[in-house]
Amino acid sequence: MQQIIKSDNIIEDIEKAVRSINYDKLYLLTDQNTVINCYPLIEKSRIIQEAVNISIPADDTNKTVENLCKVWRVLTEKGATRHSLLINLGGGMVTDLGGFAAATFKRGIKYINIPTTLLGAVDAAVGGKTGINFEGYKNEIGSFYPADYVIISTDFFHSLGHKGILSGYAEMIKHALIHSEADLQEILSFPLNDIDYSRLNELVFRSVGIKREIVEKDPFEKNIRKALNLGHTTAHAFESFAISKSSPILHGYAVAWGIIVELYLSHRLCGFPKDKLQETVRFIQQNYGAFDITCDNYEQLYEITGHDKKNQGGIINFTLLSDTGTVQIDQTADKELFFEALDFYRDSVGL
Amino acid sequence: MQQIIKSDNIIEDIEKAVRSINYDKLYLLTDQNTVINCYPLIEKSRIIQEAVNISIPADDTNKTVENLCKVWRVLTEKGATRHSLLINLGGGMVTDLGGFAAATFKRGIKYINIPTTLLGAVDAAVGGKTGINFEGYKNEIGSFYPADYVIISTDFFHSLGHKGILSGYAEMIKHALIHSEADLQEILSFPLNDIDYSRLNELVFRSVGIKREIVEKDPFEKNIRKALNLGHTTAHAFESFAISKSSPILHGYAVAWGIIVELYLSHRLCGFPKDKLQETVRFIQQNYGAFDITCDNYEQLYEITGHDKKNQGGIINFTLLSDTGTVQIDQTADKELFFEALDFYRDSVGL
Numbered sequence: 001m002q003q004i005i006k007s008d009n010i011i012e013d014i015e016k017a018v019r020s021i022n023y024d025k026l027y028l029l030t031d032q033n034t035v036i037n038c039y040p041l042i043e044k045s046r047i048i049q050e051a052v053n054i055s056i057p058a059d060d061t062n063k064t065v066e067n068l069c070k071v072w073r074v075l076t077e078k079g080a081t082r083h084s085l086l087i088n089l090g091g092g093m094v095t096d097l098g099g100f101a102a103a104t105f106k107r108g109i110k111y112i113n114i115p116t117t118l119l120g121a122v123d124a125a126v127g128g129k130t131g132i133n134f135e136g137y138k139n140e141i142g143s144f145y146p147a148d149y150v151i152i153s154t155d156f157f158h159s160l161g162h163k164g165i166l167s168g169y170a171e172m173i174k175h176a177l178i179h180s181e182a183d184l185q186e187i188l189s190f191p192l193n194d195i196d197y198s199r200l201n202e203l204v205f206r207s208v209g210i211k212r213e214i215v216e217k218d219p220f221e222k223n224i225r226k227a228l229n230l231g232h233t234t235a236h237a238f239e240s241f242a243i244s245k246s247s248p249i250l251h252g253y254a255v256a257w258g259i260i261v262e263l264y265l266s267h268r269l270c271g272f273p274k275d276k277l278q279e280t281v282r283f284i285q286q287n288y289g290a291f292d293i294t295c296d297n298y299e300q301l302y303e304i305t306g307h308d309k310k311n312q313g314g315i316i317n318f319t320l321l322s323d324t325g326t327v328q329i330d331q332t333a334d335k336e337l338f339f340e341a342l343d344f345y346r347d348s349v350g351l
Numbered sequence: 352m353q354q355i356i357k358s359d360n361i362i363e364d365i366e367k368a369v370r371s372i373n374y375d376k377l378y379l380l381t382d383q384n385t386v387i388n389c390y391p392l393i394e395k396s397r398i399i400q401e402a403v404n405i406s407i408p409a410d411d412t413n414k415t416v417e418n419l420c421k422v423w424r425v426l427t428e429k430g431a432t433r434h435s436l437l438i439n440l441g442g443g444m445v446t447d448l449g450g451f452a453a454a455t456f457k458r459g460i461k462y463i464n465i466p467t468t469l470l471g472a473v474d475a476a477v478g479g480k481t482g483i484n485f486e487g488y489k490n491e492i493g494s495f496y497p498a499d500y501v502i503i504s505t506d507f508f509h510s511l512g513h514k515g516i517l518s519g520y521a522e523m524i525k526h527a528l529i530h531s532e533a534d535l536q537e538i539l540s541f542p543l544n545d546i547d548y549s550r551l552n553e554l555v556f557r558s559v560g561i562k563r564e565i566v567e568k569d570p571f572e573k574n575i576r577k578a579l580n581l582g583h584t585t586a587h588a589f590e591s592f593a594i595s596k597s598s599p600i601l602h603g604y605a606v607a608w609g610i611i612v613e614l615y616l617s618h619r620l621c622g623f624p625k626d627k628l629q630e631t632v633r634f635i636q637q638n639y640g641a642f643d644i645t646c647d648n649y650e651q652l653y654e655i656t657g658h659d660k661k662n663q664g665g666i667i668n669f670t671l672l673s674d675t676g677t678v679q680i681d682q683t684a685d686k687e688l689f690f691e692a693l694d695f696y697r698d699s700v701g702l
C-alpha cells in the first residue's frame with residue numbers, strides 16, 4: 001500500500017521520499033494554476049529543480065485524452081524510461097491524469113502525489129484510482145495504480161479560496177457519515193466561514209485515515225470500497241449534466257448536493273434517521289447553496305445515471321446508509337423514487 | 352494467473368469460457384483481416400452472434416492511440432459497463448491493443464484472447480503485457496493486465512501463409528534457446544517448408560508452456576522474465592528502423608534476425624558455444640533470409656536501442672545466454688561490440 005505522509009516541512013519530506021526511490025530521471029507535472037500557486041513553495045528544493053517540468057491546462061474539463069497524450073509525449077521526448085519517477089503537484093485533476101500517465105507509460109512507472117487541494121488530500125490523491133474523462137463521461141478510462149507516496153501539506157491550501165476549501169470539505173462530510181456519529185458531529189460543528197487551519201489540519205488526517213482504512217480492505221472496489229460512493233451516483237449525474245450545459249461545477253459541490261439526494265434515499269429505503277438527515281442537509285444548504293435544476297431536467301439526469309460506471313445495465317445503484325457509520329452497498333432505486341429524492345433536494349436547497 | 356486452453360473444438364471452448372464469466376454485455380474485437388479469415392470459424396456460436404462487433408485496421412502500424420480511442424469509443428457508445436467482457440480475435444496487434452483497452456476501460460474489464468497467429472499463440476496473447484505504439488516507439492504505452500482466458504486453436508493458422516508461420520516460429524526458437532538443448536534440437540529439425548500441422552500443434556503447446564512458466568515466476572518483469580527478451584533489444588531496433596523507412600517488418604522476423612545479433616554477443620560476452628551459434632544462425636538464415644541494413648545505418652540503430660524500454664539512461668542492455676537453457680539477464684554491450692555483432696549479422700545473412 002502507498003505511504004501517506006503528514007508533512008510539516010514539505011521540501012524535506014519530498015526530498016526524503018524521492019531519495020528513497022531508485023529512479024533515473026525525474027518529471028514534475030503541474031497545471032496552469034498549481035505551477036503558479038504551488039510550485040513556488042517547493043522550487044527551492046535541489047531535487048525539484050532537476051525535474052523536467054510538464055504543465056497542462058487546469059480543471060476537470062481538461063482531464064482529457066489529449067492532455068494525457070501531452071504528458072506521454074513529453075515523457076517520451078525527454079527520454080523517460082521505465083525507471084523514471086513522476087511527481088504530480090496539483091488537485092485531483094492532476095493526480096488522476098498524472099497517475100494514469102504513470103500507470104501506462106512503459107507499462108507503469110513510479111509516482112508521487114502531492115495534493116494541493118483539500119479534495120485531493122482527503123480523497124483523489126489517495127487510494128490508487130487514476131483516470132481521465134472520455135466522450136463526456138467522467139473517469140471512463142483509467143486504472144487502479146497507487147502512488148508510491150502521498151505527501152500531504154496544508155501549506156498549499158491557503159491559496160485555494162473559500163470554494164476550494166468547501167469542495168474538499170464535502171468529501172470529509174462523506175467520510176464522517178460513513179464512519180461514525182462522533183465524526184459527523186465534529187465535521188458539522190466546524191465553522192467553515194471562519195476557518196481554523198490547525199484544527200482543519202487534524203480533521204484532514206482523520207478523514208484520510210477513514211478513506212485509507214476502507215481502500216486497504218478492498219483496493220479494486222469489489223464490495224466495501226463502494227462505501228466511498230455515498231453521494232456520488234447523483235454527484236456524477238450533476239457533474240455530467242453541468243458539463244452538458246457548458247458550466248461545469250466543482251466535484252465537491254456536486255458531492256455535497258448528491259449527499260442530500262442520497263441521504264433522502266437512505267431515509268426512505270434503509271431507515272436513516274430523519275433528524276440526522278435534516279441536520280446534515282441544513283449544514284450543506286447553508287454552506288453550499290444550490291445547484292440549479294428543474295423537474296424538466298429529471299429525465300436527463302436519470303439517463304446519465306443509467307450510464308454510470310457503478311451500475312449494471314440500466315438499474316440505478318446507490319451506496320446508502322441505515323445510520324451514521326452503517327453502510328448499505330448495492331442499493332437500488334427506481335425512477336420514481338429517484339425523482340422524489342430530486343424533489344426533496346430542490347425543496348431542501350430552496351429551489 | 353490466466354487460464355490457457357488448448358482447444359480441439361474452438362466454438363465449444365469459447366462458449367465454455369464465456370459462460371464461466373459473470374458479465375453483462377459481450378464485445379468482439381477483430382481487425383480487417385481476422386474478421387474475414389477467422390470470424391467465420393466461430394460465427395456459428397450463439398454467444399458470438401450476440402456480441403457487439405468492433406473492427407479496426409490491421410497490422411502493427413495501426414496499434415495506435417487513435418485505434419485505441421476507437422475501441423474505447425465503441426465500448427462507451429454501445430453501453431459497456433465495468434462488468435462487460437471483451438473477446439480479442441486476432442494476432443498480437445489485436446490482443447495487445449484490445450488487452451490494453453480492457454485494462455483501462457472503466458479501470459479494467461475482463462477479457463479473453465483468441466490468438467489467430469502463431470506468434471500470438473506462443474507469445475503475444477499470453478503473459479499479460481498489453482499496449483500500443485506511441486510517437487514511433489514500440490509498446491511505449493501499456494500495462495500488465497492478463498486475459499482471463501487464452502484459447503489456442505491451430506485451426507486459425509491455415510490462412511496465415513508461410514511468412515505468418517515463420518514469424519511466430521521465431522519466438523519458438525527463442526523459447527527453445529532459453530529452455531534446453533533438447534527443445535532447440537527439436538525446433539531446428541522441424542521442416543518449415545513442408546509443415547506437419549499436427550506436430551506443429553505439439554510444439555506450440557510446449558512453447559507456450561515455457562513462456563507461461565517464466566511469466567508466472569515474474570509477472571512484472573523485474574528479473575527472470577527478461578529471459579524472454581533474448582533477441583528483442585535488437586529486434587525492436589530493427590522494427591523501429593523499418594518503420595522509420597516506411598517499410599515495417601513482421602515482429603517475428605525481426606526477432607529471428609535479432610537472435611543472430613544477440614547469440615553472437617552471447618558468444619563473445621558469456622561464452623555461448625560456437626557450434627550452437629552457427630547451427631542456429633544457419634537455420635535462421637535459410638528460413639528467414641535477410642533484413643537489409645548497411646553500416647551507414649548502425650548509428651541510427653544504436654540510437655534507437657538507447658531509447659529501448661529495457662535500458663536505463665543510454666546503456667544498451669541485453670538478455671544473453673551462456674549456453675542453451677542458461678540465461679544471463681542484464682548484460683551490457685558498448686557501441687563498438689554492438690557494431691561488431693551487426694557486422695556478424697550481415698555476414699551471416701549474406702549482406
Ligand SMILES: NC(=O)c1ccc[n+]([C@@H]2O[C@H](COP(=O)([O-])OP(=O)(O)OC[C@H]3O[C@@H](n4cnc5c(N)ncnc54)[C@H](O)[C@@H]3O)[C@@H](O)[C@H]2O)c1
Nearest residue numbers: 033037058059060091092093116117119124129156159160
Ligand atoms: N481518484 C480519485 O479517487 C478521485 C476522488 C475524487 C475526485 N477525483 C477527481 O479529482 C478532480 C477534482 O479534484 P479537485 O477539486 O482537486 O480539482 P482540480 O485538480 O481541478 O483543482 C481545482 C482548481 O484548483 C486549482 N488549484 C489546485 N491547487 C490549488 C492551490 N493550492 N491553490 C490555488 N488553486 C489551486 C486547479 O488548478 C483547478 O483550477 C476531478 O477530476 C475528480 O474526478 C478523483
Ligand SMILES: NC(=O)c1ccc[n+]([C@@H]2O[C@H](COP(=O)([O-])OP(=O)(O)OC[C@H]3O[C@@H](n4cnc5c(N)ncnc54)[C@H](O)[C@@H]3O)[C@@H](O)[C@H]2O)c1
Nearest residue numbers: 384388409410411442443444467468470475480507510511
Ligand atoms: N504482448 C506481448 O507479450 C507481445 C509479444 C510479442 C509480440 N507482441 C506484439 O504482437 C504484434 C505482432 O503479432 P502478430 O505477428 O500476430 O501481428 P498482427 O496481429 O499484426 O498479425 C499480422 C497480420 O496477420 C493478419 N492475421 C492475423 N491472423 C490471421 C489469420 N489467422 N489468417 C490470416 N491473416 C491473419 C493480421 O490481420 C495482420 O495483418 C506486434 O504488435 C508485437 O508488438 C506482443
Ligand SMILES: [Zn+2]
Nearest residue numbers: 123171251255
Ligand atoms: Zn468524490
Ligand SMILES: [Zn+2]
Nearest residue numbers: 474522602606
Ligand atoms: Zn517477441
